[in-house]
Amino acid sequence: MKVIIPTALRKHTDGQNHLSITATTVQDALEQVVTAHPQLRSSLFDDRNQLVSYVNVFVNDRNIRDLENEATPLRETDEILLVPAIAGG
Amino acid sequence: MSDQGMLAREETARYARHLTLPEVGTEGQVKLKSASVLVVGTGGLGSPVALYLAAAGVGRLGIIDFDRVEYSNLQRQIIHGSEDVGRPKVESAAESIGNVNPLIQIDRHDEAFTSANAMRIAADYDIVIDGTDNFATRYLVNDVCVLLGKPNCYGSIFRFEGQASVFGLPGGPCYRCLYPKPPDPGTIPNCAEGGVLGILPGIVGTLQATEAIKLILGIGESLSGRLLLLDALEMKFRELKVRRDPTCPLCGDAPTITAPIDYDQFCGTPKQDAAQSPWDIEPTELKRRLEAGQPLTILDVRKQHEYDICNLGGTLIPLDELPTRLDELDRTRPIVVHCKLGMRSAKAVQILRDAGFPDVSNLNGGIIRWSKQIDPTVETY
Ligand SMILES: [Zn+2]
Numbered sequence: 001m002k003v004i005i006p007t008a009l010r011k012h013t014d015g016q017n018h019l020s021i022t023a024t025t026v027q028d029a030l031e032q033v034v035t036a037h038p039q040l041r042s043s044l045f046d047d048r049n050q051l052v053s054y055v056n057v058f059v060n061d062r063n064i065r066d067l068e069n070e071a072t073p074l075r076e077t078d079e080i081l082l083v084p085a086i087a088g089g
Numbered sequence: 090m091s092d093q094g095m096l097a098r099e100e101t102a103r104y105a106r107h108l109t110l111p112e113v114g115t116e117g118q119v120k121l122k123s124a125s126v127l128v129v130g131t132g133g134l135g136s137p138v139a140l141y142l143a144a145a146g147v148g149r150l151g152i153i154d155f156d157r158v159e160y161s162n163l164q165r166q167i168i169h170g171s172e173d174v175g176r177p178k179v180e181s182a183a184e185s186i187g188n189v190n191p192l193i194q195i196d197r198h199d200e201a202f203t204s205a206n207a208m209r210i211a212a213d214y215d216i217v218i219d220g221t222d223n224f225a226t227r228y229l230v231n232d233v234c235v236l237l238g239k240p241n242c243y244g245s246i247f248r249f250e251g252q253a254s255v256f257g258l259p260g261g262p263c264y265r266c267l268y269p270k271p272p273d274p275g276t277i278p279n280c281a282e283g284g285v286l287g288i289l290p291g292i293v294g295t296l297q298a299t300e301a302i303k304l305i306l307g308i309g310e311s312l313s314g315r316l317l318l319l320d321a322l323e324m325k326f327r328e329l330k331v332r333r334d335p336t337c338p339l340c341g342d343a344p345t346i347t348a349p350i351d352y353d354q355f356c357g358t359p360k361q362d363a364a365q366s367p368w369d370i371e372p373t374e375l376k377r378r379l380e381a382g383q384p385l386t387i388l389d390v391r392k393q394h395e396y397d398i399c400n401l402g403g404t405l406i407p408l409d410e411l412p413t414r415l416d417e418l419d420r421t422r423p424i425v426v427h428c429k430l431g432m433r434s435a436k437a438v439q440i441l442r443d444a445g446f447p448d449v450s451n452l453n454g455g456i457i458r459w460s461k462q463i464d465p466t467v468e469t470y
Pocket of ligand 1: 263339
């Protein structure tokens with residue numbers, strides 16, 4: 001499955017706009033992503049290892065807050081999007 | 090229809106292509122004429138929004154901006170022209186709008202949109218467009234819209250990416266439902282630091298204007314409850330579901346925010362005179378030291394392209410290269426570090442202090458504050 005990396009976070013993934021992984025839950029997917037790219041961790045998790053509230057995680061078109069948060073199960077065809085707040089205008 | 094229903098002959102000519110559309114027609118055009126829209130910010134997003142809403146015949150357009158036109162705006166803020174550099178943006182924008190459509194009313198608000206004036210200003214409009222460029226004002230626009238019951242046509246851009254939605258419609262979510270808290274300052278670069286493709290606000294702003302027109306006409310499917318994401322490099326639009334959060338402190342079932350708050354505090358925006366580093370120095374102090382001829386190294390930790398716009402003649406070592414280029418600096422000389430606003434240089438000061446440099450200080454407020462307080466000939470961006 002694909003994890004889509006937004007522009008604002010690509011500096012932590014050597015410019016890659018998506019990562020391909022195999023995971024069973026969102027938690028598992030995010031762990032794999034920050035393990036592969038440790039610099040991403042501080043952009044996604046706070047000091048208490050909670051997901052920061054200014055980056056939304058979507059599975060396909062659904063916010064994981066409206067699903068089962070990090071326990072949300074994944075299928076191979078799912079697309080995971082990291083959507084940080086942006087403010088430019 | 091009331092008297093308002095009458096369109097003058099010059100209006101029927103001007104809006105002929107609307108009048109031909111069954112979904113608009115005379116009735117719709119009169120709705121547009123009777124409508125009022127507040128465009129917050131006349132920058133990248135506000136430019137196309139204001140021009141298109143004016144062209145479409147929205148009867149009364151409010152524009153609010155405290156800024157003046159700079160050269161670095163012209164790459165995307167198409168409501169302003171080269172000869173407008175230095176003018177108040179509101180004045181320049183009003184002139185362009187008047188050229189596009191002299192039949193509409195333009196309200197100029199040449200001031201910042203703040204907690205103190207936002208409720209009073211926004212109360213006078215049917216719809217608010219968020220064309221701001223910082224988190225503090227975005228939360229302010231959102232809160233004011235929900236508190237007043239006005240739709241907020243939202244758009245935001247960064248580099249090659251855009252977001253658009255409509256917040257604050259009955260039953261729909263607000264910006265806080267999507268992003269309960271803003272990022273810590275410095276975690277997400279703004280467009281001044283991160284750059285933005287000049288055309289991008291043109292795409293996103295026209296989406297916002299489209300949503301405003303649809304709301305006025307009462308046609309189509311609103312973007313409320315949907316977040317449209319644009320990646321201009323892939324040229325891909327994605328549509329995500331956004332639900333109202335019953336626990337939202339603003340639009341939830343038991344709201345706790347009942348009036349505008351202190352958004353600089355909420356967003357942790359550094360106040361210009363607030364400390365950025367334990368080793369801050371004021372621009373006046375740097376000026377005094379330079380004039381006294383004291384030996385010192387000015388270290389600029391911005392990027393080359395920023396240096397090319399303006400500089401204080403300092404040594405350029407971008408922040409991310411600093412840790413590997415320490416040996417280029419003379420440890421025996423006092424060092425004053427600066428960047429654009431003082432945040433990156435504060436980090437650089439810490440890096441140098443940690444590496445054992447004995448006398449390193451941070452130019453508070455960066456080159457921008459230097460330009461404002463000491464030397465206005467230094468170009469800002
Ligand atoms: Zn809300």
